[in-house]
Amino acid sequence: MSLSLPVIPTVDDCWNRIGVSGDRTCPELETHIHCRNCPVFSAAARSFFDRPAPSGYLTEWTKILAEPTVQTGTDDVSLLIFRLHGEWLALGTRAVAEVTTPRPVHRIPHRSNRVIDGLVNLRGQLQICVSLHELLGVDPRPDDGHHRAQDGGAGAQPRLIVIQKDSETWAFPADEVPGIHRLPRGGLRNVPATLANPTTSFSQALFTWRGHSIGYLDDQRVFAALRSQGK
Secondary structure, eight states: OBOOOOOOOOOOOHHHHTSTTTTOOOTTHHHHSSGGGSHHHHHHHHHHHTOOOOTTHHHHHHHHHHSOGGGGOTTEEEEEEEEETTEEEEEEGGGEEEEEOOOOOBOOTTTOOSSEEEEEEETTEEEEEEOHHHHHTOOOOOOOSTTSOTTOSGGGSOEEEEEEETTEEEEEEESEEEEEEEEEGGGOBOOOTTOOOGGGGGEEEEEEETTEEEEEEOHHHHHHHHHHHHO
């Protein structure tokens, strides 16, 4: 079973362009001092939290939450599927803290590298943003549409994925996040030792979803590699 993600309306995030998180050229700053005191910012927040759910979204989740626990099977794995350039990957949902819209990335002086992009602001807290495709060695080929999910929709939009393990939190952009998928463990395949793909060193298994071969990432290896990059 796959779950669709809610559609997030387009908002003029002027606070990121000309406000305190941008170039500070907004004339209203002289009056309000900070964007959080501005009625435009307050109206955008109300619009975000009061936005209607997409058609069928509430029904879909109501049905899922109403299912008896025994129906999911104790041998199932819950996975978040996402795409980095032309590579389809998945992480166990236990490692995923949040999926949200992309945020501006602020460079870290003398700390940023090919993997560490910078910092992103998530609800007032700064989190390290990384290029997971650089860490995994994914080929940054242009997106010609061939690798996208067949159904498109809200999940076909770029997203920011936040992963967490104990006290570690990392964020990374993904080109597409179709949603959560539950899979019986019997549907997982071993990673062939001869497979010529740089992501295999981070993958614990493979599975097929909508005609795509998905690499099921080992979150412990991913976190360990990110930790070494952040030192």
